[in-house]
Structure formats: structure tokens, C-alpha cells
Amino acid sequence: MKRGLAFIIAVFMLIGLLAGCSGENKAEADKTKDGKIVVDFWTFWGSETRRPIIEKIIDDYNSSQDKVFVKHTFLPWGDIWTKNLASVAAGNPADVIVNDINTVAQRAENKQVEDLSQYIDDSFKQKFHPHLWDTVEYDGKSYAVPFNTDTRLLFYNKTAFKEAGLDPEKPPATWAELEEYAKKLDVKNGDNYERVGFYPLWGSVGASSWMTNADSGKGFIEDGELTINTPKKVEALNWILDWKERLGENTVQAFQAEFGSEQANPFIAEKVAMWVDVGTFYTQLRDYGQDVDFGVAPIPANEEGSGNWAEGGGFVVEIPKGAKHPEEAMDFIKYLTDVEAQKYWSVKNYDNVANIEAAEAALNELEGPDKMVYEATVKNLKQTKMFPVPVEYPDYHSRLNPHIDNALLGKTSPEEALEEAEEDIAKMKKE
Amino acid sequence: MKSSDTTLAHTKGGSKVMQEQKAAETVGRTKGLSKKAKENLAGYLFISPWIIGFLGLTLGPLLFSLAASFTDYNITSKMNFIGLENYKRMFTMDDLFRTSLFNTIYYVIFSVPLTTAGAILLAVLLNQKIKGMKFFRTIYYLPAVLSGVAVYFLWMQLLSPSTGLVNTMLAWIGIDGPAWLFDPEWTKPALLLMKMWSVGGGMLLYLAIMQGVSAQMYEAADIEGASPWQKFYHITLPMISPIIFFDVITSTIGAFQIFQEAYVMTENGSGGPGNSLLFYNLHMWNNAFEVFDMGYASAMAWLLFIIVMILTTVNMKLGKRWVHYEGGDSK
Numbered sequence: 001m002k003r004g005l006a007f008i009i010a011v012f013m014l015i016g017l018l019a020g021c022s023g024e025n026k027a028e029a030d031k032t033k034d035g036k037i038v039v040d041f042w043t044f045w046g047s048e049t050r051r052p053i054i055e056k057i058i059d060d061y062n063s064s065q066d067k068v069f070v071k072h073t074f075l076p077w078g079d080i081w082t083k084n085l086a087s088v089a090a091g092n093p094a095d096v097i098v099n100d101i102n103t104v105a106q107r108a109e110n111k112q113v114e115d116l117s118q119y120i121d122d123s124f125k126q127k128f129h130p131h132l133w134d135t136v137e138y139d140g141k142s143y144a145v146p147f148n149t150d151t152r153l154l155f156y157n158k159t160a161f162k163e164a165g166l167d168p169e170k171p172p173a174t175w176a177e178l179e180e181y182a183k184k185l186d187v188k189n190g191d192n193y194e195r196v197g198f199y200p201l202w203g204s205v206g207a208s209s210w211m212t213n214a215d216s217g218k219g220f221i222e223d224g225e226l227t228i229n230t231p232k233k234v235e236a237l238n239w240i241l242d243w244k245e246r247l248g249e250n251t252v253q254a255f256q257a258e259f260g261s262e263q264a265n266p267f268i269a270e271k272v273a274m275w276v277d278v279g280t281f282y283t284q285l286r287d288y289g290q291d292v293d294f295g296v297a298p299i300p301a302n303e304e305g306s307g308n309w310a311e312g313g314g315f316v317v318e319i320p321k322g323a324k325h326p327e328e329a330m331d332f333i334k335y336l337t338d339v340e341a342q343k344y345w346s347v348k349n350y351d352n353v354a355n356i357e358a359a360e361a362a363l364n365e366l367e368g369p370d371k372m373v374y375e376a377t378v379k380n381l382k383q384t385k386m387f388p389v390p391v392e393y394p395d396y397h398s399r400l401n402p403h404i405d406n407a408l409l410g411k412t413s414p415e416e417a418l419e420e421a422e423e424d425i426a427k428m429k430k431e
Numbered sequence: 432m433k434s435s436d437t438t439l440a441h442t443k444g445g446s447k448v449m450q451e452q453k454a455a456e457t458v459g460r461t462k463g464l465s466k467k468a469k470e471n472l473a474g475y476l477f478i479s480p481w482i483i484g485f486l487g488l489t490l491g492p493l494l495f496s497l498a499a500s501f502t503d504y505n506i507t508s509k510m511n512f513i514g515l516e517n518y519k520r521m522f523t524m525d526d527l528f529r530t531s532l533f534n535t536i537y538y539v540i541f542s543v544p545l546t547t548a549g550a551i552l553l554a555v556l557l558n559q560k561i562k563g564m565k566f567f568r569t570i571y572y573l574p575a576v577l578s579g580v581a582v583y584f585l586w587m588q589l590l591s592p593s594t595g596l597v598n599t600m601l602a603w604i605g606i607d608g609p610a611w612l613f614d615p616e617w618t619k620p621a622l623l624l625m626k627m628w629s630v631g632g633g634m635l636l637y638l639a640i641m642q643g644v645s646a647q648m649y650e651a652a653d654i655e656g657a658s659p660w661q662k663f664y665h666i667t668l669p670m671i672s673p674i675i676f677f678d679v680i681t682s683t684i685g686a687f688q689i690f691q692e693a694y695v696m697t698e699n700g701s702g703g704p705g706n707s708l709l710f711y712n713l714h715m716w717n718n719a720f721e722v723f724d725m726g727y728a729s730a731m732a733w734l735l736f737i738i739v740m741i742l743t744t745v746n747m748k749l750g751k752r753w754v755h756y757e758g759g760d761s762k
Binding site: 081082085088089106110111112253254256321394395397398399401402405406409411424427428 | 505506507508509524525526527530592593610613614615701702704705706709717718720721722723724
């Protein structure tokens with residue numbers, strides 16, 4: 001009898017379990033109670049500063065709509081991409097998502113995003129900075145709309161310039177000047193540096209930026225051709241090595257170790273006189289370095305006339321493949337990337353936006369040093385180079401960087417490093 | 432074009448129908464079954480939640496990834512059969528594959544013996560009868576309780592070249608410490624150092640078995656005039672060898688799977704300076720989720736499985752020679 005009971009219990013458990021499993025995984029309600037279509041918008045903007053700004057933009061949009069309701073879903077940086085990928089594969093993605101600007105082509109190629117071309121005409125395209133719009137086009141179609149971007153400037157300490165007998169209104173314009181000024185700005189106490197004039201790898205800049213700057217803005221892969229091992233790029237690496245040798249490994253490391261916290265930033269602490277960073281670095285200066293008398297300038301050109309090329313990044317908004325309400329989603333994207341929302345975002349976040357008119361409108365609202373720096377960043381966008389990842393070489397970064405590392409660590413010569421890098425990358429070309 | 436999730440749903444749906452039919456049939460036929468068969472059936476029904484979970488959530492995806500390793504599967508849009516192309520690419524074209532395999536094997540070769548020996552040594556020390564031993568045991572076990580990302584961040588601070596505690600202490604004794612996580616020569620030793628810090632988990636296992644070793648043996652050895660080393664080598668080691676065996680096998684498998692450390696402790700999860708921390712699983716992860724080449728990543732996963740399988744088999748075979756099981760020679 002007992003066994004029979006156990007048996008029956010087991011059967012019931014099994015049925016219960018199966019019922020539990022098969023219970024339709026109900027897609028989240030795609031309508032609100034009052035019958036509005038829900039557009040699910042995924043971002044990684046969850047910080048204290050950013051969240052209220054994006055949610056205000058969403059609220060404004062929602063109150064102007066009677067058929068659509070945009071729901072903001074925050075996902076942490078990193079998780080958002082894998083979750084997006086899984087949800088696209090499962091056929092149940094978000095309606096709108098913020099994603100990396102440099103990898104749009106890859107997502108288009110792998111059919112992770114919807115083609116937006118049907119909603120986009122030339123007059124819409126012209127609203128955006130052309131170098132940003134280029135990144136969202138793939139095979140003649142548009143797969144995303146640029147949202148925000150950044151660029152890099154040279155911040156310099158005017159007080160230090162005066163001390164060193166340099167004209168504080170004349171920042172260095174070429175690499176040669178940069179070097180000359182830097183040497184004058186160094187302050188040494190015996191063998192120790194109390195102040196370093198400049199070091200090319202500090203701040204928000206890497207060897208690849210200098211290599212592109214040297215090569216008149218030419219990236220590592222241009223129109224499908226590998227342009228890694230070029231004389232100018234080799235020269236740039238040698239130039240960086242010269243700095244390292246002059247300052248000494250110990251000085252570089254000792255300074256680098258202090259870069260952790262914002263208060264201890266060496267430019268703000270006036271221990272480094274010139275510093276390359278993104279435009280938003282200004283907000284740190286404003287908040288923690290009230291006493292620093294600084295100026296901004298474009299990154300010096302390799303030689304006169306070769307261009308003040310800086311590296312840029314940013315984010316786009318796009319519709320994941322298979323989203324349920326592409327039309328409503330696109331309407332929201334248009335709002336997000338239009339003047340009003342973009343202006344609000346740029347002023348509140350002190351961020352560069354993709355919409356040209358919005359950037360100008362933001363300028364009118366700013367004043368004082370806020371305006372000075374912002375204006376410089378907007379101007380700088382014309383000489384900002386994006387690094388979109390070509391679909392033929394999806395992981396070229398991870399193959400190139402170790403070779404650059406090795407050259408900078410003195411393990412190989414720059415010539416050899418770039419030659420090997422180009423060979424490695426060529427081998428992995430995807431058809 | 433099928434995504435893994437829909438495939439999963441199919442498998443689940445399929446087994447559901449089958450199971451229900453089976454259940455219905457069995458209910459009808461129970462009378463005709465022998466007692467033993469009924470018992471077996473009930474047993475299987477009881478473990479069926481696990482079996483269904485295993486089939487649907489483990490074996491299914493496992494086989495799917497095996498199939499995917501022969502395709503150019505990219506998660507969202509492609510899945511064409513390309514034969515052994517992925518495997519060929521691994522061995523002939525992908526330099527990072529070689530780097531990652533080298534880094535991983537390097538790590539396994541050093542971390543397994545070091546952590547095993549470290550744990551045994553610690554267990555021996557903590558197996559003494561001294562006052563306050565409980566306190567020490569707790570202290571040494573503590574790092575094993577702390578885990579994950581927080582610990583990695585802690586170590587990144589400790590290993591900071593000029594302000595970190597490790598180099599500061601080395602400086603006290605006149606050693607100019609290396610740049611640890613910034614110098615490709617020292618990144619892996621830095622990780623090994625970090626692993627050594629948390630041998631407390633293994634130590635606990637050894638301590639437990641050491642306390643079970645009969646005191647009579649040591650007394651007998653004392654009477655014969657054995658030295659402490661002889662006692663350790665001829666009594667302790669053989670008696671704890673089953674745990675050593677278990678520890679070596681599990682930590683070898685664990686070491687091959689090293690991922691988090693490199694993902695968290697290198698800039699953007701890139702694999703560190705000069706790719707010196709690009710471990711096998713990190714390269715695999717990058718291929719799957721950065722480049723969307725899930726087919727290739729699946730192939731890498733299966734190759735790793737084969738490597739680990741072979742090593743474990745070798746370990747098992749060798750184990751018979753040195754592992755001592757108390758209570759007979761049954762092998």
C-alpha cells in the first residue's frame with residue numbers, strides 16, 4: 001500500500017513539474033493597462049547622474065504620446081550586450097537599445113539589428129556629424145542612429161606655462177613643439193621629477209591614437225586594406241619610446257600608480273603640465289581642480305598640416321532584430337536623436353551629442369569655461385577619427401594590441417611588431 | 432537558423448509529451464508489473480526532475496555545442512556546416528589560440544602543484560596541538576570564504592607596483608618589486624601568488640583527513656624512533672593520498688577553466704599586457720560574445736574538454752600507483 005502511495009505521489013510530482021515547465025513563458029505584457037503599446041528601451045545608464053537625465057527624456061516623450069509608452073530598462077554595462085544577444089536569438093528582444101558605435105557593421109552582418117533604411121532619408125542623415133553617420137552604414141543601409149560621442153583634447157596648465165616662460169595662450173601645435181614645451185615644463189629635484197611636462201600614454205589616450213594622428217588620420221584598416229605597418233605608425237611608436245626613455249621607467253610607473261582616484265589625478269594635482277583627455281574630463285577639473293588655471297587645444301599634429309587627429313568613440317541607438325514594434329521604436333529613436341532631447345542630454349551630462357544642431361543649441365546655454373571647453377570639443381569632432389571594426393577583421397584589436405604592447409615594452413622593435421601584427425591579422429581575415 | 436533556446440524548448444516539449452504518455456501508460460499497466468519493476472519505475476519517477484533538467488539543460492546544449500563546432504554558427508543568423516574548418520583554423524591560423532593555450536598550461540603546471548603543496552603544508556602546521564589553534568585555522572581559512580570579484584580588486588590594489596602593499600613590504604627587505612600585473616613576465620606569477628593566498632579551502636580537506644589518521648601509527652613510529660619527516664612521508668602522506676588525488680584532479684580541471692581572474696583583472700577583459708593573461712576560456716569568451724563566432728568558440732570548448740578528459744584519465748591511471756585506500760587493495 002505504501003509503495004502504491006509513493007508511486008502516485010511520484011506521478012503527481014512529475015505532472016506538476018511538467019505543468020510548471022510548460023506554463024507558457026508569457027512575454028512581458030506589450031500593452032499598458034490603458035492600451036498603449038509598450039516600447040522597451042534598454043540602456044546601461046543607471047548612474048546617479050545619467051539615470052535621471054535619460055528618464056526625464058523618456059517621460060517627456062511619454063507625455064506627448066497617447067498610443068505608445070516607453071519603458072526604461074536598466075542593465076549593467078557588459079551584461080546588456082550578452083543579454084541582448086540572447087534575447088535576439090530567442091526572438092524576444094528589446095525594442096530599442098543603446099549600443100557601441102564602432103561595432104554596428106558587425107551586428108548588421110550577423111543580423112542582430114533591424115535595417116532602419118526605410119525610415120531614414122537624406123535630410124535625416126544630415127542632422128548628424130558625418131564621421132558618426134558613417135559608422136551606422138553597412139552595405140549601403142543604415143542600421144542605427146548615432147546618439148553620443150567623444151573626442152580628445154590637450155589640456156594644459158597655464159600657470160605652469162608662465163613659470164616655464166611659455167606663452168599661456170600658445171599651446172603646442174605640433175609634436176616637435178609638444179616635446180620642446182614638455183622639456184621646459186619638467187621640474188626635477190635631483191633625479192626625481194616633481195612635475196612632468198607631458199607623457200603621451202597618460203590620460204585618455206593610447207598608442208593607437210598617436211599612430212593614427214601621425215598617419216594623417218589614417219586608421220589601421222581603411223576600405224578593407226590593412227594599413228598597420230606604415231612608416232608613420234612605426235615613427236609614432238618610436239616617438240613614444242623616446243619619451244619613455246627620457247623620463248625613465250620608474251618615473252612613468254610612479255606617476256601612473258597615482259592615477260586611481262579623481263582627486264589624485266596628476267593633472268589636477270598639477271604634477272603633469274599637459275594632459276590628453278576626453279572633453280568630459282573638464283567636469284572633473286571643474287569639481288576637483290578649482291585652482292587649476294588651464295587651457296584646451298586640439299591634439300598637436302604630427303607635423304604642420306598633417307591634422308590634429310584625435311580618437312573618438314560613442315554610442316548609437318538601434319532596434320534589435322525581431323523587435324515587435326519597430327515603427328513605434330523608430331519614432332522614439334527619432335525623438336531621442338532630435339534637437340530637444342539631444343540638447344538636454346548634452347547640457348546635463350556635459351557630453352558630446354551626435355545631432356549637430358543640438359550641439360550648437362547646447363553651446364548657447366553654456367557659459368564661461370563650460371562653454372570654452374565644450375566649443376573646443378565640438379570643433380574637434382571634425383578631426384576626430386572613429387575606429388569602426390570591419391566585419392572582415394572582427395577581432396583585429398585583440399591581435400594588434402599585444403604587438404604594440406611588446407614594442408612599447410621593448411621586446412621587439414616597432415618595425416617588427418607592426419609587421420608581425422599585420423601578418424597575424426591578415427591571416428585571420430574572414431571572407 | 433534555430434536558436435539554442437528554441438531548440439531547447441523543442442527538446443523539453445518533446446520529452447514532456449513522451450513522459451506524459453509513458454506516465455499514462457504506466458498508470459494503466461501498474462498491476463501487471465512485478466514488484467521490482469514497480470520499484471525501479473518509482474525511483475526513476477522520483478529522480479525525473481533531475482533527469483529532465485539534465486537532458487534539457489545540460490546534455491541538450493552540450494550536444495548542440497558539439498554540432499555547432501562544425502558550423503559557422505553566429506548565434507543570431509547563420510549555422511552552416513563547415514566541417515573541420517574551425518578546428519583547422521585553431522591549429523593553423525589563430526596565433527591567439529596558441530598564446531591562450533600556452534598561458535593556460537603554464538598556469539595549470541604551476542598552480543596545481545603549488546596550491547596542493549601549500550594546502551598540505553598549511554594543514555600539517557595547523558594539525559599541531561598548540562593553544563589557540565582554532566584561531567589560526569579560522570584565519571587561514573578566511574580567504575577561502577571571501578571570493579570572486581571583490582578579492583580580485585583587493586589584489587589589484589595589493590599588487591599595485593609602487594603603492595601596493597606587496598611591493599612596499601618587499602622594499603622593506605630591500606627588494607625592488609616587479610610591476611606585477613603591468614609586466615607580462617610577472618602577470619602569471621601575480622595570479623599564482625593570489626591563488627596561494629586562498630589555499631584555505633584545500634587545507635580544510637587535508638586537515639579533516641589528517642585528524643582521522645590513527646594516533647596509534649604515530650605512536651608506533653615514535654617507538655621505532657622515526658623522525659618527524661619519516662613520519663610525515665611514511666604515515667601522513669599515504670594516509671591522506673586519496674584527498675591529494677581528489678584535490679589534484681579537481682584543481683587541474685579548475686585551473687584549466689581559469690577565466691574570471693583574467694577577465695576582471697585586465698583592462699576591458701582584454702587579456703593583459705602583451706596578452707600574457709589571455710587564458711583559453713577568455714579567448715573562447717571573446718570569440719563567442721565579442722566576435723559572435725560561436726561555432727569557433729564551441730570548437731575551442733570541445734578541444735578543452737578533450738584535453739581535460741585525457742589528463743584526468745592519465746591522472747586516474749597514475750593514481751592507482753600512489754593512492755592508498757585504507758581497508759584493502761580493492762582497485
